[in-house]
Amino acid sequence: MKDDIVPRRCFGPEIWLAGVAMHLALLAGLKYAPSAISASGEPMEFQRIMYFHVPSAWVAFLAFFVTFVASIAVLVKRSMWWDSIATASAEIGILFCTMALISGSIWGKAAWNLWWAWDPRLTTTFILWLVYASYVILRMSTPSGERSARFGAVYATIGFVSVPLTYVSVKLGAGMHPKSAGLEPKMLHALLFCIGAFTVLYFAFLRARFRLEQLRRAIQ
């Protein structure tokens, strides 16, 4: 991602890799992985949502972590290159966070017959989404430039620090979100493959969004 010159294309060749991986992930989740069986012996097909839900959540956390690291770099080095990474990653993080929330909600309807529960992990993810949505609003309303980069970096840093606190403060109620219990080997393969595919897609998107940011910078 070292292209400092004005980018010509939006997506690099890695988007093809991401596309193939995502289609294989679809197969892994729907065909390769065996049906989950409930304690009473009935198949629980809705568990297949997990193969897209968990990777979405993973990529969301990864993306927000990248934004945090890039923001620290902006504050330390005053580098606009890192600011482009932070902006790009935050936006993609919101996309994947939204996907994790929506797929989780559908899973919740199937498993708990509830669209939403104020469980610590759900609540924290929701707040995480709100923090980064505020980040994007802040970036939109600040004329882009060095000052916008500083403001964004400050907000992303404070926001990232507050997330673990949110988790602690809402954890007082008992959680109902499933923990990663022992999965069958084939299920684990499928899940790990999907996580890999989503991560490749994240980097393909990150690079494209980064190039868009560089292009916008070059125009100014």
Place this chain on the structure above:
Amino acid sequence: MRWLSAVLCLAAKDVRHELRTREALASMAVFSLLTIVLFHFGFSDLGQEATVFAPGALWVTFTFASMIGLARSFSVEEINGCLRGLLLCPHDRSVIFAGKMLGSIASVGAVSTVALVLFVVLFNLPIFSMLWLVWIVMLLGVVGVTAVGTVFSAMTIGTRMRQTLLPVLVLPIILPLVVFGMQTTAKIINSATTGSAPVAEIAGGIVGMLLFDVILTTAGIMTFEHVVVE
């Protein structure tokens, strides 16, 4: 100490300014009163027990009222280029942060205290014996909210949306503190009405809020200098 006297000087300037104009104090106080009226019609008029909704209502009132005060904290400095003058002072940036934060604590704390008393009177909350404890919990909340709010207030005067943006930025960040404050207040009110005293739980809540205040204030001091660089 030079640092402390500079901080106190700046805070005293803000307090004096506020006492002369009374702009923020008046709007915060009237806003709190209006919220109390709305909570009456929204909850107690519909048959809700005041002791049940009081913790939430109190914190909602004081959180949103403090937004008004914090929004003014730096917008007053913008007029006549006062902020530039402040930045030219031969002091560390942390002086401006601490002074501004202290000034906001004074005005927001004063209004919150009045709002708390009005709340207790207007909703007939039977918590007079525990009022001081609720007040302490609320002040702990004020410290955290103003720490975050001071940084973002300085930030929002540099954005297109100006102060409209402040609550959007501040509220997600202070959420853990507000949640903790509500829970602790609920426990205190509950113990005042039932007579039981879960001392350990209340003390734990207060310690937790203190911890949040320390973290948020540290984060504020560390990041503030990056906000006001000109």
Place this chain on the structure above:
Amino acid sequence: MNQWAYVMSAYILIGTMISIYGIGLRSRFRRAQKAMPGREDEADE
């Protein structure tokens, strides 16, 4: 059957969101490229 409906709706929603974001990114990039003075002729493809 009903369970598959949940699975498919989740997968389709996620797929749609990814596609829309990708296509949106491409068109945002194109628009930015158009705003670039003297660059239109060199646009990709």
